[in-house]
Amino acid sequence: MTSNFITTKDGTQIFYKDWGSKDAQPIVFHHGWPLSADDWDAQMLFFLHQGFRVIAHDRRGHGRSSQTETGNEMNTYAADVAELAAHLDLKNAIHVGHSTGGGEVARYVAQYGGGRVAKAVLMGAVPPIMVKSDKNPGGLPIQVFDGFRAALAANRAQFFRDVPAGPFYGFNREGATVSEGVIANWWRQGMMGGTKAHYDCIKAFSETDFTEDLKAIDVPVLVMHGDDDQIVPIADSAPLSAKLLKKGTLKIYEGLPHGMATTHADVINADLLAFFKG
Numbered sequence: 077m078t079s080n081f082i083t084t085k086d087g088t089q090i091f092y093k094d095w096g097s098k099d100a101q102p103i104v105f106h107h108g109w110p111l112s113a114d115d116w117d118a119q120m121l122f123f124l125h126q127g128f129r130v131i132a133h134d135r136r137g138h139g140r141s142s143q144t145e146t147g148n149e150m151n152t153y154a155a156d157v158a159e160l161a162a163h164l165d166l167k168n169a170i171h172v173g174h175s176t177g178g179g180e181v182a183r184y185v186a187q188y189g190g191g192r193v194a195k196a197v198l199m200g201a202v203p204p205i206m207v208k209s210d211k212n213p214g215g216l217p218i219q220v221f222d223g224f225r226a227a228l229a230a231n232r233a234q235f236f237r238d239v240p241a242g243p244f245y246g247f248n249r250e251g252a253t254v255s256e257g258v259i260a261n262w263w264r265q266g267m268m269g270g271t272k273a274h275y276d277c278i279k280a281f282s283e284t285d286f287t288e289d290l291k292a293i294d295v296p297v298l299v300m301h302g303d304d305d306q307i308v309p310i311a312d313s314a315p316l317s318a319k320l321l322k323k324g325t326l327k328i329y330e331g332l333p334h335g336m337a338t339t340h341a342d343v344i345n346a347d348l349l350a351f352f353k354g
Contacts, residue, residue: 091140092133108175112139118341137273148276158188186289203286236266243306246333290320302332
């Protein structure tokens with residue numbers, strides 16, 4: 077097992093984990109905002125033990141990667157992934173993206189994936205586009221994302237406690253089994269990153285339009301979404317993405333939250349495995 081950094085063309089250091097046989101099929105995991113590769117712990121170990129090569133990186137400005145002032149937008153995120161994939165010479169890879177990471181996967185696969193990517197997964201993912209506009213009347217008002225920015229700027233440490241303690245994992249729902257460890261781990265990951273990068277990334281995940289990316293992807297894509305996702309509401313995301321994809325399959329999880337890969341790892345891992353082997 078190795079943990080390494082690559083240095084991108086603009087001098088940013090990107091941290092990544094790369095476990096398993098280099099001859100095995102690679103799975104690349106793309107985390108959500110404002111987290112890190114560690115958010116995939118429950119998937120990395122599971123799929124390593126299933127015989128896959130598992131890779132996860134910290135997006136620029138997040139986790140152990142450089143706390144970048146610039147490049148905190150989707151084109152650069154995708155270009156960083158392309159540099160990592162080239163560095164590791166990945167072939168026949170499966171890319172799995174959660175939330176913001178789902179947007180990163182859509183852009184990367186559409187623009188750079190030719191010849192390297194076998195399949196993709198969008199889980200609780202932000203595409204096609206989150207923010208409300210004349211073109212996207214079902215989206216969330218810009219005020220929601222302005223509220224995120226204001227909360228982050230005012231008291232990031234408290235904001236990063238409130239999100240996982242409440243809507244992210246559905247811990248604000250009656251009868252939820254709340255895990256203090258999961259909340260603390262989310263906070264730990266978030267606070268490792270750079271506040272400017274996190275601030276900028278709110279615009280990246282909420283205002284980037286992935287419609288053309290989704291249309292351009294020609295590999296099979298599994299679109300997974302909890303119908304109680306309080307961060308990326310399902311009505312304006314997963315079903316629309318699945319329709320835009322050439323080979324999209326939509327799987328909806330009744331009552332599951334945004335962070336379902338952590339709270340319901342057994343369910344999610346089994347369905348991922350079936351898709352990878354199918």
